[in-house]
Amino acid sequence: MADGGEPPTKRQCMDASQQGLAEAARPGADGAMPATQAGPLPVKQEAADGGGLGPGQEQRTAQSLIQEPPGPGPSSARERERLPPGAYSQREEALIKRELDGDISFRYVLNNDDPQNLIYLVGLKNIFSKQLPNMPKEYIVRLVFDRRHRSVALLKRNGAVIGGITYRAFHQQAFGEIAFCAVTSHEQVKGYGTRLMNQTKEFARTLDRLTHFLTYADNNAVGYFEKQGFTKEVTLEWERWQGYIKDYDGGTLMECVMHPRICFTALPDLVRTQRVALDARIRAVSNAHVVRPGLTHFAEGRVPRTAIPIAAIPGVVEAGWSPQLAPQGPQFRVLLDRGPPREPTPEVLHQFLAGLLEYVKELEEAWPFRESVSVQDAPDYYDIIKDPIALDVMEARLASKSFYATLDIFNAELRRMLENCRFYNAPDTIYYKLANKLEQQISAYLSAHLLYDDEQAAGLQ
């Protein structure tokens, strides 16, 4: 495995011993290992340059970090597979598949005189020189070929280097300093930068036992680093890093903490597992996931359409509804043409609304409102008024005997008709003024024909 490892064969960071990968996961002479086997190592690894181990030696798989959640929900591996990965992981999952197909691979490369590694390092040096034009070329060469530095190279199937990260590992201090990070220009913004960083974290976590990365990010790359979990706040103890890394002008010092128990090459799986766990918790306390059959009652087109009891709507009672919770509208009685005040039963209400509509239609001020606005008269009317209504439409709705189930619904449509008019027309137009007059007439009619039990409700008219 002199060239830095085989293409990945497994998608997840798996327990190597369980998978019989203990031997395969052992780094080669150059310290490289297959990208997706770079997770939990079965044996402690001494850092390549003899440095001490960092904290967090315990290695566990991403799966083992998550306890299976209780309650119903997708629990089998196959069910979880079918879950959409979520926006964050989608792109990375696609790249993982390409890794499995051998289209791309990641190599952990040291300058250990291995000819193949030197070829990769030359490729990296070329990309860094091109993508980081402000960096002196000699400086790039020096660091990339420095034996204390490690690089992670992103390769295409033909072995061409298309991106990479070079970092120096300070093993005693358990942190690494990222010196260079770049993806070749025509391959940027495809997710390679994210996958490359996750692979690098995983190599650094498992092979170098690092817990932190520090870097001086180019100011125009701060956004990229933030999306990879870097922050401008440095939490690493000052004495652990001060004096070890170089200051750069025009860069922003950023830090990324690498949790010792997170497998960074299996992040999409981790996110998926967390989603399943969260979903199961939600299902345990809510039935929002239950899909009930829809209502067919109104779709059947019965004329006249009839109301159905609220409790008959599937899911309403299950969601905690009870008749006591139903909002009680203001209590009122109506005065019809003759006789004493009447309770607003559906029949009485219909009779009252029919009288009100007839009254409004006959008013002198009602002429602009009797029929729906025609496009010939106002070509842009329906572009501006998105919820049009007119007395002819209300008349048809009233005739259906099922539309205006309450006085409020009827009243709201009348008011909307007047609001539409005042929205479309300027205040100095005849239409605007007619809408105001009509509104006064309607209010007066309602005051004269409705008897509210409490005065506050009467004021709502």
Ligand code: ACO
């Ligand atoms: N500024 C802000 N956001 C960025 C930048 C940037 N310069 N580059 C990428 N992103 C965002 C992407 O839009 C994407 O966002 P999303 O996840 O919301 O969609 C996210 O970062 C990851 O994008 P990827 O496609 O995974 O990254 P990409 O393959 O483009 O690689 C990289 C990013 C390495 C910065 C690449 O653009 C590059 O080589 N740039 C030129 C060299 C450079 O500036 N390197 C960093 C210098 S600092 C240093 O080396 C220490």
